Amino acid sequence: MVTMTALEEELSRIAGAVPDPELPVLTLRELGVLRGVQVLGPGRVEVELTPTYTGCPAIEAMASDIERALHDHGVPEVSVVTVLAPAWSTDDISDEGRRKLAEYGIAPPRPQGPADGPIPLTLAIRCPHCGSTDTELLSRFSSTACKALRRCTTCREPFDHFKEL
Amino acid sequence: MTAQTTAIEAAALALGDDALVLSHRLGEWAGNAPVLEEDVALANIALDLLGQARVLLSLVGDEDELAYLREERAFRNTQLVEQPNGDFAHTIARQLYFSTYQKLLYGQLASGEGPFSGLAAKAVKEVAYHQDHAEHWTLRLGDGTPESHTRMQRACDALWRYTGEMFQPVDGLDVDLTAMENSWLASVTAVLEQATLTVPDGPRTGAWTAGAGRQGLHTEPFGRMLAEMQHLHRSHPGATW
Numbered sequence A: 001m002v003t004m005t006a007l008e009e010e011l012s013r014i015a016g017a018v019p020d021p022e023l024p025v026l027t028l029r030e031l032g033v034l035r036g037v038q039v040l041g042p043g044r045v046e047v048e049l050t051p052t053y054t055g056c057p058a059i060e061a062m063a064s065d066i067e068r069a070l071h072d073h074g075v076p077e078v079s080v081v082t083v084l085a086p087a088w089s090t091d092d093i094s095d096e097g098r099r100k101l102a103e104y105g106i107a108p109p110r111p112q113g114p115a116d117g118p119i120p121l122t123l124a125i126r127c128p129h130c131g132s133t134d135t136e137l138l139s140r141f142s143s144t145a146c147k148a149l150r151r152c153t154t155c156r157e158p159f160d161h162f163k164e165l
Numbered sequence B: 001m002t003a004q005t006t007a008i009e010a011a012a013l014a015l016g017d018d019a020l021v022l023s024h025r026l027g028e029w030a031g032n033a034p035v036l037e038e039d040v041a042l043a044n045i046a047l048d049l050l051g052q053a054r055v056l057l058s059l060v061g062d063e064d065e066l067a068y069l070r071e072e073r074a075f076r077n078t079q080l081v082e083q084p085n086g087d088f089a090h091t092i093a094r095q096l097y098f099s100t101y102q103k104l105l106y107g108q109l110a111s112g113e114g115p116f117s118g119l120a121a122k123a124v125k126e127v128a129y130h131q132d133h134a135e136h137w138t139l140r141l142g143d144g145t146p147e148s149h150t151r152m153q154r155a156c157d158a159l160w161r162y163t164g165e166m167f168q169p170v171d172g173l174d175v176d177l178t179a180m181e182n183s184w185l186a187s188v189t190a191v192l193e194q195a196t197l198t199v200p201d202g203p204r205t206g207a208w209t210a211g212a213g214r215q216g217l218h219t220e221p222f223g224r225m226l227a228e229m230q231h232l233h234r235s236h237p238g239a240t241w
C-alpha cells in the first residue's frame, strides 16, 4: 500500500463517511469496501471501491454518492474504479460496523478467517432483538443476496442475518 | 467472431454466457416461485450470476452489445443452462448440476494466477451459497412426498445428458477437467443418494447426449428465450432509463 498524503487521508475520510445505500446505518469505511483514494493531479482524484457481491447493484449508487461527496468538497474530477481482488469478505466489516448492524436489527456476520466458502460455523447466531442464541434459518436469501432470513425461537421475531462471505 | 478473438476472450465468452443465460432463466421465476422466499432466493442467485456475466463479458467487449445484439449462433453457453425452467424440480436439478460445476471451476481458477483468478476468488464464495441452496432443495424434494420424489427424479434424469458438456475443453481455460469431473460426479452422487434418488444411468457424453452449445449450436427453446431477452433492447436501441 502506498503511503497517503495528508490530502488523500482527508479525502479518504470524506469518501469513507458516505453511508451504504442499502444499509445506511453503516458507512462505506465500516463496511470495508473503500480500497484507496489517490490524488492523480490537481483536482483529479481516483477512488478504488470493491463490491460486496459481484452482482451487487448498490455499487453504482455508492460510486455516485462518493463522487457527489468529493465534488461537494471541491474536487472537480472524481473517478471511481471497481476492484475485485483481493475479494471482499465479511471479515472486512469493522467492529463498529458489526455493533451498528446488531443495533439496527441485523445479526452481524460471524468471523471466519481464511476460507473459500460457507464453512460450517459452530458459533451461534444471536437474535438481535432479545439476544437468544436459539434461532432457526427461514431462507438462505433474504431482501438482498448478502442476507439470510432467520427467526428467533425465543421471542418469535424474524430477523436478517448478514451471511458470512 | 473475428480471427483476433484471443483464447482468453473465448473462455470469458463461454463462462460469461453460462452466467448470463442462467441468470435470465432464473429471473423468469420472479413472481412465479412456489413460495415468496424462493422468489427472493432465485432472484438473488440470478443477480450474482448477472454480476459475474458483466465482469466476464466486459473482458470481451461491450456487455450490452454482447448480451442484446448477438445472434443465437454466437452464444457460447452450455446447453444445460438454456434448458427451460420446467417445474420447480427441473430448476433445482439444473441448479444442482451447474452450481456444483461452477464451484469447482471457480475454485480451480481462484487458486491460479490466470486472468480469471480475481473474479473467481470472489464468485466461488457466492456460488457456495447457490450450491448449498440447490443441495437442500434436492434433499427436500427427493426425500419428500412420493410426488416430489417422482418429479425430482424425472428432472435429474432429463437433464443428465446435458452435464457432459461442462467438462469439454474450452480454449483459454486452464483447468484440470478430469479432476473437476471426478469431483463433480462424487459430489452429485452423494447428494442424490442422500436424497433417496437414483443417480441417472444414461450417458453423459457421446451419442444420444447433448452438448454443442460451446460451438454455438443451441436447443430449440433457447431461441425463444433470446427473443424475449433481447426484444426490448432491439426495439428501442440506445434507450436509457
Ligand SMILES: [Zn+2]
Residues within 6 Å of the ligand: A127, A128, A129, A130, A131, A132, A152, A153, A154, A155, A156, A157
Ligand atoms: Zn429473539
